[in-house]
Amino acid sequence: MCAKAVSAPGASCSPAAYARTSTRRRGLARGESSEVDLIGELSADSVVAIEIKATAAPGPSDARHLVWLRDRLGERFLAGAVLHTGPQPFQLNERIFALPICTLWG
Numbered sequence: 001m002c003a004k005a006v007s008a009p010g011a012s013c014s015p016a017a018y019a020r021t022s023t024r025r026r027g028l029a030r031g032e033s034s035e036v037d038l039i040g041e042l043s044a045d046s047v048v049a050i051e052i053k054a055t056a057a058p059g060p061s062d063a064r065h066l067v068w069l070r071d072r073l074g075e076r077f078l079a080g081a082v083l084h085t086g087p088q089p090f091q092l093n094e095r096i097f098a099l100p101i102c103t104l105w106g
Contacts (some may be wrong), residue, residue, distance in 0.1 A: 058086075062092075081099045
């Protein structure tokens with residue numbers, strides 16, 4: 001699976017683990033020019049967030065809204081992901097990763 005290289009310590013990717021996790025999904029807008037595509041609030045009041053980009057080579061500017069959210073939420077922010085069309089996962093910033101969109105079904 002292409003996402004294993006950047007999995008968080010102790011994280012499980014099994015469907016059973018996802019089934020046990022209660023989430024709420026929503027978008028977050030900050031003015032007209034800032035938004036986060038998807039935010040999941042986990043049962044422990046922790047947050048994960050996703051940006052979806054139509055690029056094969058996302059850069060730091062593609063994660064700027066996730067950085068803003070991470071800085072605003074502090075320790076509640078577990079991780080952020082920028083989903084992209086490229087083949088490689090890599091870290092963009094602290095707790096923010098670029099992940100190939102195939103991560104969703106791979």
